[in-house]
Amino acid sequence: MNSWQYREPQPITPEALEQLNTWWRAANYLSVGQIYLLDNPLLREPLTRDHIKPRLLGHWGTTPGLNFIYAHLNRVIRERSLNTIYVTGPGHGGPGMVANAYLDGTYSEVYNTIEKTEDGVRKLFRQFSFPGGIPSHVAPETPGSIHEGGELGYSLSHAYGAAFDNPDLLVATVVGDGEAETGPLATSWHSNKFVDPVNDGVVLPILHLNGYKIANPSLLARIPEEELLQLMRGYGHTPYVVSGGFDGEDPLLVHARLAETLDLVLNQIAQIKADAAAGVLDERPSWPMIILRTPKGWTCPKEIDGHPAEDNWRSHQVPLANARDTEAHTRLLEEWLRSYKPEELFDEAGAPVELATALAPVGDQRMSANPVANGGLLRQALKLPDFRDYAVDVPAPGGSVSEATAVLGDWLRDVIVKNPTNFRIFGPDETASNRLQAVFEVTDKQWDAGSLPIDSDNHLARAGRVVEMLSEHQCQGWLEGYLLTGRHGVINSYEAFIHIVDSMFNQHAKWLKSSRHIPWRRPVSSLNYLLSSHVWRQDHNGSSHQDPGFIDHVVNKKADVVRVYLPFDANTLLSTYDHCLRSVDYVNVVVAGKQPAPNWLTMDEAIAHCTRGLGILDWAGTEVAGTAPDVVLAAAGDVPTLEMLAAASILREKVPTLRVRVVNVVDLMRLQSAGEHPHGLSDSEYDAVFTSGQPVIFAYHGYPWLIHRLTYRRNGHSNLHVRGFIEEGTTTTPFDMVMLNDLDRYKLVMDVLDRVPGLAEKEGALRQEMQDSRQRARSYTREHGEDIPEVTEWAWGDAGAAAAFGDSGGDNV
């Protein structure tokens, strides 16, 4: 049945108002109870100190507003058979969401010890913010949630992510007026310019002006209403204001106003949807949004200890912080609880009475039971084209040249073709710059902000699989929302700027970690990063664009949710990404180059290599079978591997008796001990590759200490010498960049000479030659502005064909 029906406006009946208000009272009662009560849950005895929790933790202020809206959404869901989920920006309203899910019935279905009895209510109350119980926020533990809301700012991005490709879905989204001050939220209003009215669902933002944050008024509640309306219109919305509940106004009047407004708004949405379906929508619709102005902490005591509580920031958390230890507060709490008339709300057994739950929709239409909010239930594996078919030809190591991400782009193009409605690519205006342009052969960039004839060759369209906005926050938030509702996707970004979403990554990783332990949550697709335009090739930009530290940030999170890959050529990238798009419940970070670079492995080799996660490149080394190597040259990342191979080729020529082993690491987590990461090599496997006592020179893509951190428990760790990015760099040539950071082939050769016992003495001349080569290479750049031909024309062995790579300038923006 279609969600989007126009309904002739009808007056709201007194019965409907009564149902709304009773649900609200019950939800409020159950919320306050969770925050304060250990026992006596239905107040069947006078409230005493012992009934109150010793530690009062949680947030009341936001909760009555969230409960209010929940009740109203129930009404319209029932009336219109809406398919709705509820996203609450102030996730600290956790008790409210739990209360509503309990009234719905879902809570007891999911947690079967929390029955609809007095004892059930007792357990419900006790577990909240209690050791061993449930978190205070709208966490994965909360049925119906896809948004924890602890770190404020992402409600609308998550909502729009959920709405993409869910044409029947209404995502009702509460934005806190404090939350609205955050940067990510402030730009996320513009998400409405990326929605396809035909194929996507609808986000209904409800800006909750309860007036206050933790200890301050909120900006949007204090600017003149006319200014706020202009702001919302400027964001492209049609705002509807509902205000009330102040100075003791009867809530029934406010119920009536919100109910009427919701009817209006849903009709407007139905009209837009109908026009879109009929193809008569010419312009971007001005989607409705609601401004709901109600008192913070509505229905709590007006004053506590002479300070205002209701309609004040003081109600943000636990208004009666001493409810247990101050008799007057105990009384006030009892009065407050009794104001909801619990005796009318629960029957003899302690189950909510019929009137209190009359508004509950049925089955999956309950917002707390909607499978969309437990996306793994709906998730279908992607249909993946065989990545082997996209392999580049590698006649010999280094024998051909590709832009790795462009090759990936060919495959992603066909991923899109095979999965036209559940796979998207998000990016901050860099999808082409990151060389995924092949995708535009089959799809467009979704864009509803306005187009001009000149855009005709720029792949902007009402619908498309690529969504680009210059906000890493939006891209990340949209993708998270999309994944948590059961779909698949990739975010591509410059490596340096992905730090912008460090904290969002944290929150998503924490969500995944918690979800694993919740039996009814089903696995969702992994969040896949494709980081290109990386630290070593910031030719146009220099210093501000050079930062490989996202990997360091990521590996701080629980090992069972993070994976980091550094494919070093086109075929390893293909093989890696195929793996990523099949995986669930991880965050996969893939860093890959976009510049023309040599291909090292055939597809068969790449598959074997990626399956191992690392490997010895036997063609590159000079080992003698049956003998330990004199030195191990290891590398992770495309540029470091190239330099390491160049170093190996110098050693092969200049010190032919030296037994060199060359190793490449694609899956960084292989380096960690098996006990610390599921991908970790066992110690004996590690020793077999890196030896337990020989010097290891490691050229790493990022900050060198990360390799130490991953391997400090390994045998022979004190023989490990790592080169990487040491924060040196500016706008210069690629080889000058590696030299500035001591990661160049010449320096690596010197490292080998310095670390292999006795070698430096014997090879003094070579060492000096290397020093001079560095000097010569540097001077050349200063004179010619480009790298010395001996570097740019270098090729592995007889792979002369590959000599002609270099850079493709012009779009490393």
Add this chain to the structure above:
Amino acid sequence: MNSWQYREPQPITPEALEQLNTWWRAANYLSVGQIYLLDNPLLREPLTRDHIKPRLLGHWGTTPGLNFIYAHLNRVIRERSLNTIYVTGPGHGGPGMVANAYLDGTYSEVYNTIEKTEDGVRKLFRQFSFPGGIPSHVAPETPGSIHEGGELGYSLSHAYGAAFDNPDLLVATVVGDGEAETGPLATSWHSNKFVDPVNDGVVLPILHLNGYKIANPSLLARIPEEELLQLMRGYGHTPYVVSGGFDGEDPLLVHARLAETLDLVLNQIAQIKADAAAGVLDERPSWPMIILRTPKGWTCPKEIDGHPAEDNWRSHQVPLANARDTEAHTRLLEEWLRSYKPEELFDEAGAPVELATALAPVGDQRMSANPVANGGLLRQALKLPDFRDYAVDVPAPGGSVSEATAVLGDWLRDVIVKNPTNFRIFGPDETASNRLQAVFEVTDKQWDAGSLPIDSDNHLARAGRVVEMLSEHQCQGWLEGYLLTGRHGVINSYEAFIHIVDSMFNQHAKWLKSSRHIPWRRPVSSLNYLLSSHVWRQDHNGSSHQDPGFIDHVVNKKADVVRVYLPFDANTLLSTYDHCLRSVDYVNVVVAGKQPAPNWLTMDEAIAHCTRGLGILDWAGTEVAGTAPDVVLAAAGDVPTLEMLAAASILREKVPTLRVRVVNVVDLMRLQSAGEHPHGLSDSEYDAVFTSGQPVIFAYHGYPWLIHRLTYRRNGHSNLHVRGFIEEGTTTTPFDMVMLNDLDRYKLVMDVLDRVPGLAEKEGALRQEMQDSRQRARSYTREHGEDIPEVTEWAWGDAGAAAAFGDSGGDNV
């Protein structure tokens, strides 16, 4: 002289237009020259391949717009004696800023080899984006800059930061239309609600609608103009639109329009300022802003290879990427360059002609020479009250209890009193929650968004030293702008959410690093973080608020700009912060608790301890003089130190013969080797504290591997066993939190037993007792909802007085 003069509007004279246009042509020529030319800088010969750089790096698209505005600002600066700096959001317009500074004369003053001669121009061109030359962005190297603009989004925050307490300053700020899509920028418009029209300067935002980003149109350029105007009005601005230069419109007409508009706008500002000074400004003024709509890449070739270039995203970077290798492009480039008529712009010697520089203001009024943009020139050291006077009394270790940040608040209060115009505290609505409330005894929160009677006890005022908005991005950006213009400040935030500004920290640290090597840049005050509500005490919030990884992020940056402190009680916090507020050119990260906790050191001890950066707590250990300890118990951070001391007291009682050394580390960088960080201990100093061979059990505030990363080169590293945060946690009791992460006293005792050779066998019973204690403590929380009295009432030795600490609930929001 007052910047803010009303001037009777006058028609713009043809001479003025000619000067504007000539400056613009010259600046454009010099910009294009920097991007492309290696030689033949004044085109005195026909352009050949050899005159063109082999690698063409930089960004043209944004530059003509930035140059256009620069010329116009010059005019009004001269007319009105304005004190102005110029902040350009699209910092990739670096060539433009360099060109303007060269026309100003500043460039040659600062870099004396870049003379005003043909040879000077050659050098100017050659150095740009050239190895060993200057960066492509508006970097510290660029005179007049405080904003690199590589990572987009912070122009307005920096601008407002500069304007605070600079009542005479105009901060003209270009916001890129792409930049405007970022979250931080989208909320930064609201900064106008935090400006004091009397004591602060004026930010004039100029939204530069050049229509495009890298490869897409921009949102704000494509929404209907009426919508955009509403958006700007909704943000509280009075928008003025200037549009032109399309379809070959004569630039002189556009000059006339912008000049008239600027006159109007500056008069409006003068009026606001006059009203404010006269005390007749009742309401928040609707500050003017300008929407400038001109073609991206304006004046470059209309088409290249059949694709549009001017007025298209294709002009974003280097429109003629093959200018050197394609003869047709070489010709097109020459035509383009000659279109500016260089022969009219430079005299025989190669110096710009008078007409081209006629608009240059004099001396410090030149935007590129304004000392405000080289804040170290203006910086005055803070007048600091003696922090010793704020010491808490510590009769014995643990013999008193304080909320450390509250004690700091007392001192900060008096810092404010003594420095009423150049010190500010920024925070996202948490200054009181972080317990700095004492500052409100002497100052207010600056807030111009609208006040109500109910705010009377909430310290909101037109002017105040504390600035709070629920956006970590704004707080960070404001503070950066404030510091870079020569002032002092602190940002306070919850520890977990400071990750929101990870990438901003990166950019600021990079700025500091580069600035150190620029002789004319003077040191600026350090950026001071006060991170409270830390990982171990997230009682109200749980998992989403638990993340100590900002420290890890910070230590990836160059050692000479970062400092990390973990003061473990009130006196060490005071001593630490005194040090931070005196320092320059660092980022100081200070993590401190806000909950009631025991004080350990007297002020004299604290000063000695903080000066050393770490120290042996001899009162806590059981060492025997002249003998190495059996084990070292080290800790960093308040909660870990408490647990470690509790473990030490258990060991003292249960294994009295064990020689235990207890160490606390305040200055984390002490752990690094001296060669890696200026604060690093020498190896012998390190060994003297940690021993080179005895087991060390280290209880650390954050992720344990950081300690390994800092010490992996140290002697005895393999004997180091670190406990810290391992991503376990939820809404629970404080002691349950430490138990979940194996950082509790009982576990630490077990660690000692396990690590001291032979001890586990002997002390099997104690080990079991510890296991049971953990179990008992956990069960207690599950039953009672609070921590077991044996933990909450624990006190060091005979410091029973301290037993009564605990938590102060209620505002750990």
